Amino acid sequence: MISRRNIRVKVMQELYAQQTLEGTPAMVDPVKNLHKLLDQCSNLFVYLLYFITEVARYAETDAILRANKNLPSDADKNVNTKLAGNQLLWAILESDSFKREKSARTIPFEDTKEQVKKVYNKLVETDLYKQYIAEQSRDKKEEKALLQYIFTDLMLPDENFIEHLEEHFSNWDDDSEMMDQLMLHYLQKPGGYNLQDLIGDEKTKFAKDLLLTVTNKGEYAIELIKPKLKNWDSERIAVLDMILMQMGVCELLYFETIPPKVTINEYIDLAKEYSTPQSGQFVNGILDSLHKELLAENKIHKIEFKRKA
Numbered sequence: 001m002i003s004r005r006n007i008r009v010k011v012m013q014e015l016y017a018q019q020t021l022e023g024t025p026a027m028v029d030p031v032k033n034l035h036k037l038l039d040q041c042s043n044l045f046v047y048l049l050y051f052i053t054e055v056a057r058y059a060e061t062d063a064i065l066r067a068n069k070n071l072p073s074d075a076d077k078n079v080n081t082k083l084a085g086n087q088l089l090w091a092i093l094e095s096d097s098f099k100r101e102k103s104a105r106t107i108p109f110e111d112t113k114e115q116v117k118k119v120y121n122k123l124v125e126t127d128l129y130k131q132y133i134a135e136q137s138r139d140k141k142e143e144k145a146l147l148q149y150i151f152t153d154l155m156l157p158d159e160n161f162i163e164h165l166e167e168h169f170s171n172w173d174d175d176s177e178m179m180d181q182l183m184l185h186y187l188q189k190p191g192g193y194n195l196q197d198l199i200g201d202e203k204t205k206f207a208k209d210l211l212l213t214v215t216n217k218g219e220y221a222i223e224l225i226k227p228k229l230k231n232w233d234s235e236r237i238a239v240l241d242m243i244l245m246q247m248g249v250c251e252l253l254y255f256e257t258i259p260p261k262v263t264i265n266e267y268i269d270l271a272k273e274y275s276t277p278q279s280g281q282f283v284n285g286i287l288d289s290l291h292k293e294l295l296a297e298n299k300i301h302k303i304e305f306k307r308k309a
Contacts, residue, residue, distance in 0.1 A: 002041055002199055005266060006178050007207045008247065010037040012270065013174075015214055015243045034211055035204075040171045042198045045182055046101045047169070048151070049195075050108070051116065052183075053092055055150050058120040059083040080133040087143045088187065097195040115164050119154050148187055156180070213250045214243075221249035224294075228286050240275040241283060248287045252300060260291050260300070 014034045063079035066072060083089075092098055101107075123129050132146050155161050165172045186193050199207075214221070225245050229237070248267040252260055264287045272280035294300045 002038075002178055002182070002203060004203065004206060005269075006041065006175065007038075007203055007210070008266060008270060009174050009274075010034060010041075011207060011210045011214070012240070012243055012247065012274070013037060014211060015247070016240065018215070019239060019243070030211060030215065031208055034207055037171070038199050038204070038207060040169070041175055041178070042101075042195070043105065044165075044169045044171060044175055045179055045198060046098075046105060046195060047107055048155075048179060048183060049092065049098070049186065050102065051112070051119075051155065052147055052150055053089055054108075054112070054116045055119050055123065055154075056083050056086050056089045056147065058116055062120065062124075082133050083129075083146070085138075086147065087138060087140065088147055088190070089143075092190050095190055097193065098190075101195045109164075109168050111164060115161060119150065119158065119161065122154050122158075123150060144187060148184065151183055151187075152180075210247065210250070210255075213254050214246050217250055217254070218246045221246040221253075224249055224290060225286060228289050238275050238279060241271060241279050244271050244275070244279075244283055245286055248283070249290060252287070252291055252294065264288060264291065 011034065014030055014037060017033070018030055059079070059081045063081050066076035066079050069076055126149075128146065128149055132142060135142070162172070169175075182198075222242070225242075244267045248263055251258055251263040255263075264284065267287060268280045268284045271283040275283075291300075
């Protein structure tokens with residue numbers, strides 16, 4: 001499942017888009033657009049998973065191509081295809097969830113086959129692979145370890161592969177850390193994941209509620225923020241800083257299950273990563289001060305705004 005942090009990033013991106021598109025005649029429905037942003041996470045994850053399976057299956061393709069040479073050598077005639085029978089690989093390929101995703105999405109790109117071949121050729125030169133094919137028996141830990149190795153040690157460190165991802169997935173930079181965690185969890189127990197519900201109902205609801213709360217209560221949040229700006233001109237504050245502070249204030253006021261400390265720390269981190277070098281400290285100061293004031297005035301009741309009278 002994706003984290004709440006990633007949900008916040010998607011909401012932040014949609015709120016930013018709303019501001020930059022303000023006044024445009026045909027604005028996209030923000031909730032509908034948010035769902036598209038979330039679906040990009042699923043697209044990226046399914047592609048990464050598909051890519052791993054294609055690298056593993058390329059062992060058979062390699063064997064066929066080499067055997068069909070005009071003058072195949074003994075090595076060409078005896079390519080080891082153990083990887084193509086990897087037990088974890090086939091647990092993924094035979095998963096109903098994975099099959100549905102493959103049929104429902106446009107997965108491969110024009111340059112996917114070439115990228116798969118490059119990663120496979122790197123794999124067969126590694127000591128881990130040579131040790132793997134030297135063993136005739138199959139060990140579940142080794143089967144899993146090899147697929148993990150393809151992902152963590154061959155795909156992710158490869159600059160060409162990352163460029164390939166950036167070309168086809170605009171969300172790679174935002175979601176790369178999450179993809180790493182998701183993939184490692186998935187490879188531990190693929191049967192425990194439903195790829196049709198990668199986001200989950202709870203996270204989807206959180207995303208929608210956060211977007212609508214900030215959309216409806218954003219002006220109120222700004223009125224609370226402005227007195228804390230002191231010598232700062234609210235019109236000159238970085239747009240993302242203001243959006244993040246609005247989101248933070250709305251979480252403090254209306255999301256009863258999220259501890260204030262978690263909210264403040266999350267928006268400090270997002271400000272550091274997505275805004276200016278000084279933004280983390282700035283957002284920290286404003287949200288921390290506001291939190292203390294709202295507590296003293298007994299204004300934080302942690303009730304979702306829809307239920308507020």
